[in-house]
Amino acid sequence: MTDQLLPVILCGGSGTRLWPLSRETYPKQFHALAGTASMLQDTATRLVGISSEVELAAPLLVCNFEHRFLVATQLQQSNIDNARILLEPSGRNTAPALTIAALQAQADGQDPVMLAMPADHVIADKPAFHSAVQSAFRVASAGHLVTFGIVADRPETGYGYIQHGTDEDNGTFEVQSFVEKPDLDHAKAYLAAGNYLWNSGLFVVRSSVWLKAMKQFRPDILAACEQSMTNAQRDADFVRPEANAFQQSPSDSIDYAVMERLSKAPELGISARVIPLKAGWSDVGAWDALWSVRDHDRDGNAIIGNAVQHGCTNSLFLSSSRLVAGVGLDHIAVVETPDAILVADLRRTQEVKQIVAHLQKHGKDLAHSHRKVHRPWGWYDSIDYGDRFQVKRIVVNPGASLSLQMHHHRAEHWVVVRGTAEVTNGDKLQLLGENESTFIPLGHMHRLRNPGKMPLEIVEVQSGSYLGEDDIVRFEDTYGRVAETTGS
Incomplete structure (x- = not known):
């Protein structure tokens, strides 16, 4: 059976050092920072054009449950329709994320070589990256764990470092140690030594090899992930690991959980190797x-x-x-x-x-979310507010609809600015065109849908005693959010 290379895209992280653009509800990987596509989209297409000697599997993404529709939408925009999306019930760092990815990879009886890539990195020189991946693929296929070390061009204090030996095998070197982010004097010493590389956070390992290493070093994480994936729910769009079991997993990184321990367990037969990479890499961390x-x-x-x-x-x-x-x-x-x-x-x-x-x-929402909030059906922007009123600009994607819902504390006025709106208002169903409006009384069941082929844009004026996003009761929802309490 031919070995496959499985891109595993790790979509966690909040990018706090890129505030105010990057926030918890819309972190940096969903922004177009280095070009016209988002960082996630660039990562998902990064292996396009790699040598035909490497058989590529459809990508597997691991993302926060709250970001599931952002991920699905951005993949669709990039014409990637065969990806699988694993939803983490909560963040547990990269080791549990890669573990549930490895378990999912083996669910169909396969044992691919996984390329773990954070979704928020930039790699400018794709041919150089492809060449390094091919070398790593060959070594990982033989049962080793390979990482990429970025060739340092300055004494950087914002990255961790990898010290490597002189024993070269197929373009890879033995990993001797991992070093935390250093002070400036140590960073200068590492640069002068010549055998220290920046830690990229990129890894290549066969799924069975990763699970073998986890069983040896972190059986507690592996057990929690196995139980979570055994009881996972699977549908056409997402794989949902069982939340309670997954949340029992300790939080740990790939480096701490496995990479730093391999040299102390030669009986496993898994060596940690590093490939020096010069491909215009940046984690765009600040x-x-x-x-x-x-x-x-x-x-x-x-x-x-x-x-x-x-x-x-x-x-x-x-x-x-x-x-x-x-x-x-x-x-x-x-x-x-x-x-x-x-x-x-x-x-x-x-x-x-x-x-x-x-x-x-100090409880400021500005650390958590933007004024403009993305939803699976489109987005809204809170453009003005005051005592007992709020004004939103709402854009609904073609064919999309908000949930069938009602509010206890507010009424709403809708004015169509562009497109056609299908409005459920109590027991009435009506179509509204541009410059037409309707009123949704407090307590009325209602729904907004875009039946057209162009985005629907409306202005919504809310008025009432309480205007919070948690004043919502859902009755039906296209996106499976009836049990959720926030958002439109």
Whole structure:
């Protein structure tokens, strides 16, 4: 049987250092930061064009349950319709995520070689990456665990490091040790030594080999994942591991759970190998990293969106909704979203996570969600609010519909701006065209559907004593959300 290469895309993470653009409900992997496609979409298509010597399986994605429709929609937009999506009931780090992926990979009697890729990395040189993957595939097929180490070009304190030996086999080296993010002096020493690489978080391993290693080193994680997958629910779109069992799994990373322990267990016959990779890699972990992967003007500025500058050097300007202008700035990041603006020294952008921690501590929703909220049927933007009223712009995708629902504390006025709306209002069903409107009284069962072939856009005015998103009772829902209590 020919070995297959299974892309396993790990879609967890909240990207807090890229706040305010990246937030928990819409983290960085769903944004188009390095080009026109999102980072997830770039990752899902990264192996397109690899040598025919490698048989590619359909990708397998592991994502947060709350992000399931974002993942499915972005894959559909990239014309990827054969992927399988595993839904983590809660985050447990990369070792449990790869374990449930390995168990799913073997569900059909296969034993593919898995390429684990975080969904939020940039790799600019695809041919170089393909060549490295082919080498890793050959070594992993023989029963070893391979990672990629990024060839360091500066003393970086934001990455962990991998120390490797001199024993070379098929382009791979023996892993000697893993090193946590160092201080500047140690980072300079690692760069000078020449045998330290940045830890990429990319791994290649056969599914059975990974499960064998987990049984040896973390049988508690493996047991929880096995029980969770045994009782998983499977439908046409998603695989849903059983939540209670999965949440019993300890949280651990691939490095800690397995990679760092392999040298101490030679009886397993699994060695940890590393391939030096020079392919324009970045984890885009902070705003300075995004600045480094974007094109610059002659003064070293990276400009994204509606932004202008005068007399600025080596700075980043990102605009999401309005004009951003900079004068006389150097090494500054200016990031604008509709509800928050960040101004930071590009050399200190790792510290943005402290701002997010402050917002979380003080109960600010700005750490969690954007003003614009994505739903499986489209999106809404809360454009104005005040005492007892809120105004939303709502866009419904062609053929999509909101749930059949009612509210206890608010009434709603809907005005169609573009497209055609099919409105269920109590026991009445009506079609509304552009510039037409309707009123949904408090307590009325209602539904909004787009029967057309173009996006439906409406303006919704809510009024009442309580306007929170948890004031909703669902009766029917296309997306299986009847038991959920929030969202439209």
